[in-house]
Amino acid sequence: QVQLVQSASELKRPGASVTVSCKASGYTFASHGLNWVRQAPGQGLEWMGWISTKTGNPTYAQAFTGRFVFSLDTSVSTAYLQISSLKAEDTAVYFCARDRSALFSFYMDVWGEGTPVTVSS
Amino acid sequence: DIQMTQSPSSLSASVGDRITITCRASQGISNFLAWYQQKPGKVPKLLIYATSTLQSGVPSRFSGSGSGTDYSLTISGLQPEDVATYYCQKYNSAPGTFGPGTKVDIK
Numbered sequence: 001q002v003q004l005v006q007s008a009s010e011l012k013r014p015g016a017s018v019t020v021s022c023k024a025s026g027y028t029f030a031s032h033g034l035n036w037v038r039q040a041p042g043q044g045l046e047w048m049g050w051i052s053t054k055t056g057n058p059t060y061a062q063a064f065t066g067r068f069v070f071s072l073d074t075s076v077s078t079a080y081l082q083i084s085s086l087k088a089e090d091t092a093v094y095f096c097a098r099d100r101s102a103l104f105s106f107y108m109d110v111w112g113e114g115t116p117v118t119v120s121s
Numbered sequence: 122d123i124q125m126t127q128s129p130s131s132l133s134a135s136v137g138d139r140i141t142i143t144c145r146a147s148q149g150i151s152n153f154l155a156w157y158q159q160k161p162g163k164v165p166k167l168l169i170y171a172t173s174t175l176q177s178g179v180p181s182r183f184s185g186s187g188s189g190t191d192y193s194l195t196i197s198g199l200q201p202e203d204v205a206t207y208y209c210q211k212y213n214s215a216p217g218t219f220g221p222g223t224k225v226d227i228k
Contacts, residue, residue, distance in 0.1 A: 035217065037165075045157070045165060045208050047217040061216040062122070095164065106212045107155035107170045114164060 002026035004096050004112035011118045012086050020081040020115045022096030029077040030054050033099035035108050036070060036081050040092040048094075050105040051079060059105060086119045093117075123148045125211055127220035133228045138199045142223045144192045144209035153213035156185055156194045159222075160205045168207075169194065201227055 007021040022034065036048040049060040051070040058070040069082040079096055094115050097108035124147040134140050144154065152172040159165040167176045169185040172192060182197045196203055204227055209220040 037219075044206075044222040045159070045210075045219040047210070047219060050215065050217070059215050097165075100170070105215050105217050106153075107167060107210065107217075108157075108165075109167050109170075109176065111164045111166070 002098070002110050004098060004110055006094075006096060006112040006115045009116040009118070011120065014086055014088060014119055014121055016086050016119075017082065017084045018086060018117055020083075020094050020096075020117070022079045022081070022112050024077045024079070024098070027098075029074060031102050033102055033105060034070075034072075034079045035097045035099055035105065037095040037097055037108075038064075038092045039095065039114070040089075043092075048081075050099060052103060053079075054102045083117070086117075088119050090117060091119050122216055123150065123211060123213075123218060125209060125218050125220040127207075127209060127223050129223060130221065131224040131226075133226050134199050135228045136199055136201060139195065139197050140199055140225065142194045142207055142209075142225075144187075144194070144220050146190045146192075146211055149189045150211045150213040152188060153211060154185075154187065154192045155210045155212060156183075157208045157210065157219075158203075158205045159208065165208065196225075199225075199227070 005023045035050045038046045048064045051058040071080045096112040098110040100106040156169040157165040173185045206222045206224045
């Protein structure tokens with residue numbers, strides 16, 4: 001069946017980096033883009049951006065430029081979110097979510113289980 | 122960027138009630154509007170896309186409508202399993218902004 005499996009929870013010190021992975025299965029990876037969504041504790045959903053699995057071209061929401069990088073390894077149908085120079089306010093659950101489209105950021109029809117990232121000294 | 126608002130921020134209703142959640146965009150979004158349900162501690166789930174198209178497997182008591190800047194999600198016959206936070210999301214162009222959410226519980 002179609003699924004997105006994310007990497008396990010992470011505990012990091014401020015200033016460190018973290019990489020979250022999202023492995024897709026059950027469908028043709030290049031046929032659907034991948035979105036990243038953040039949910040801080042007790043807060044709502046925040047769209048971080050999207051990466052085309054056809055072109056590898058990422059699009060970032062304004063709040064997520066600079067320290068956030070989306071990438072792909074199409075050979076293993078996996079997307080990655082790398083966050084550098086971590087801050088306490090990066091503490092959140094990070095979701096990957098399959099986009100309905102391969103070429104444009106549309107709506108999200110399949111979600112990963114989420115990866116909790118905690119930033120604490 | 123287009124901003125999304127939702128009202129109410131929370132509501133409490135009885136089993137069987139008909140409830141409506143509204144979502145407003147700061148500019149027209151041409152029906153590129155989706156609704157998601159997130160139950161406590163769970164992953165968000167797509168309910169509706171293109172304003173009114175029900176995702177496969179979603180109960181027919183859920184419906185969506187709207188146009189321009191104003192959209193709504195209606196649950197006709199609230200069930201205990203509908204306790205959740207509901208988010209709208211616009212996707213006419215990046216960023217795919219979510220609304221702040223509406224928390225629904227049972228009276």
